[in-house]
Amino acid sequence: MFLQIEGLTKRYGDTAVVDAMDLGVERGTICCLLGPSGCGKTTTLRMVGGYLAPDAGTVEVDGTDIVGLPPEERPVSTVFQSYALFPHMTVLENVAYGLKCHGMDRTARRAEARSMLASVAMGELADAYPAQLSGGQQQRVALARSLVLKPKVLLLDEPLSNLDTGLREAMRREIRTIQRDFDLTMLFVTHDQREAMALGDTVAVMDGGRILQQGTPEEVYLHPADEFCARFLGPVNELPGPDGPVFARIEDVAVVDRGPWEGTVESCTFLGDELSYTVSVSGHPITIRSQNREHLTVGSSVFLDIAHRLTWKGTAS
Numbered sequence: 001m002f003l004q005i006e007g008l009t010k011r012y013g014d015t016a017v018v019d020a021m022d023l024g025v026e027r028g029t030i031c032c033l034l035g036p037s038g039c040g041k042t043t044t045l046r047m048v049g050g051y052l053a054p055d056a057g058t059v060e061v062d063g064t065d066i067v068g069l070p071p072e073e074r075p076v077s078t079v080f081q082s083y084a085l086f087p088h089m090t091v092l093e094n095v096a097y098g099l100k101c102h103g104m105d106r107t108a109r110r111a112e113a114r115s116m117l118a119s120v121a122m123g124e125l126a127d128a129y130p131a132q133l134s135g136g137q138q139q140r141v142a143l144a145r146s147l148v149l150k151p152k153v154l155l156l157d158e159p160l161s162n163l164d165t166g167l168r169e170a171m172r173r174e175i176r177t178i179q180r181d182f183d184l185t186m187l188f189v190t191h192d193q194r195e196a197m198a199l200g201d202t203v204a205v206m207d208g209g210r211i212l213q214q215g216t217p218e219e220v221y222l223h224p225a226d227e228f229c230a231r232f233l234g235p236v237n238e239l240p241g242p243d244g245p246v247f248a249r250i251e252d253v254a255v256v257d258r259g260p261w262e263g264t265v266e267s268c269t270f271l272g273d274e275l276s277y278t279v280s281v282s283g284h285p286i287t288i289r290s291q292n293r294e295h296l297t298v299g300s301s302v303f304l305d306i307a308h309r310l311t312w313k314g315t316a317s
């Protein structure tokens with residue numbers, strides 16, 4: 001693996017907030033580190049970036065352990081959630097600043113910064129100040145400032161969380177394009193499962209300072225390692241079965257003419273692009289989505305079947 005984290009540990013008092021964590025990211029891919037608030041995502045990123053010393057473990061980039069190196073000597077650059085742009089510097093100066101720290105002369109670093117700004121479509125705003133920019137524009141400057149350093153690994157800590165939904169999706173596409181253009185290896189922290197699946201070549205599900213599962217979006221969504229991963233990646237229906245509950249994703253439960261489960265339609269909610277029903281099966285509330293505009297009648301009986309059963313260790317199969 002191009003980025004290989006092994007046994008990484010950070011303790012505060014008696015609590016290991018990152019607990020002997022292992023994670024690998026292949027060269028030229030995006031790994032989304034996904035987990036609930038407080039599970040240790042930022043702490044992990046800060047240790048990889050060099051802003052926090054681990055108590056144990058190794059972080060290798062391209063075969064070299066970087067744990068002992070200060071941030072500026074690591075082949076790694078971080079884009080923070082807050083963008084952390086210098087308010088008194090222009091966009092161009094912000095992007096050129098890191099190159100100054102690497103000893104590049106003024107003309108060369110301004111030329112590099114201009115070319116990087118052009119590649120994130122910010123060339124025309126090179127002389128603006130951060131306060132004059134929208135959130136999305138500031139985000140692009142923050143990306144340019146990291147990319148100009150040509151890091152081997154780019155770390156992003158919830159970089160889209162300050163943006164509204166439309167802009168977030170546009171920026172996600174842009175990050176994907178930049179990642180491909182620069183053949184970057186990225187570790188992208190998020191607590192948003194849709195974002196993780198949309199962006200990640202792999203998704204690493206984290207809880208309690210550990211990685212519970214790492215796989216492609218399809219693997220973690222359709223074949224979760226445990227119940228926590230199953231529920232964190234998306235809603236789960238729990239149907240009664242002869243040997244214990246049968247689990248399925250909402251979109252994998254459908255109304256059929258004849259099927260193994262029978263229930264009563266309890267409610268119907270109009271969501272615009274689809275209808276959401278709650279069907280009670282032996283007292284279990286089951287959620288079903290349908291794009292058919294013809295409403296099922298509340299109170300009527302329906303049969304249900306599932307297209308794919310979610311299983312993990314310990315579930316009935």
Ligand SMILES: Nc1ncnc2c1ncn2[C@@H]1O[C@H](COP(=O)(O)OP(=O)(O)OP(=O)(O)O)[C@@H](O)[C@H]1O
Pocket residue numbers: 012017035036037038039040041042043044191
């Ligand atoms: N300096 C510190 N001293 C003590 N505890 C800390 C310190 N920094 C972080 N923690 C604790 O470590 C745990 C992990 O924090 P971290 O910021 O890594 O979580 P996170 O997964 O990034 O959460 P979020 O999504 O909310 O940003 C939290 O319980 C936090 O309170």
